[in-house]
Amino acid sequence: MKLSIRSLALSSLYGLAGGFILTFLFKWIEFATGKKVYTFLLNVDYIPIIGTIAFPEWIEIVFHLVVSVAVAIGFYVMYRLRPSWKLRAIRICTAVSILIGIALFPTTALSERTPELTDGIALLYWLIGHALFGAILGIFFKLELRTKPIQLT
Secondary structure (H helix, E strand, O other): OOOOHHHHHHHHHHHHHHHHHHHHHHHHHHHHHOOOHHHHHHOOOOOOOHHHOOOOHHHHHHHHHHHHHHHHHHHHHHHHHOHHHHHHHHHHHHHHHHHHHHHHHHHHHHOOOOOOOOOHHHHHHHHHHHHHHHHHHHHHHHHHHHOOOOOOO
């Protein structure tokens, strides 16, 4: 399977857009409710070596955006491996993003700065945010897959 520069660039832009929306959503939720979902989104406390460094907030956001881009490229690769995926892009991206959110939530127990593992409301916000992230990526992919690439002559 070969990924074109265009495909990588578009997937990266989609990941950045979804990642920024998730960042701002969680920042707003944390501000409005006090639930530490934004803190959790940027948290790297549990990663060996990196977790011992006090990074500025903007660097933590960059880490998050790198992950968002990687997820978006991963979704694009899934599409390339299974062309029938384009018919269900929104549902698949949303479901997989929720699963990623579920898989990550237990890491909240590894930090004192993040929500408690038993905080159901924080988990709900976390999963809604990840569902939105996935839906955004799915919409972008679905719209892109409906259009034909521009041919330069």
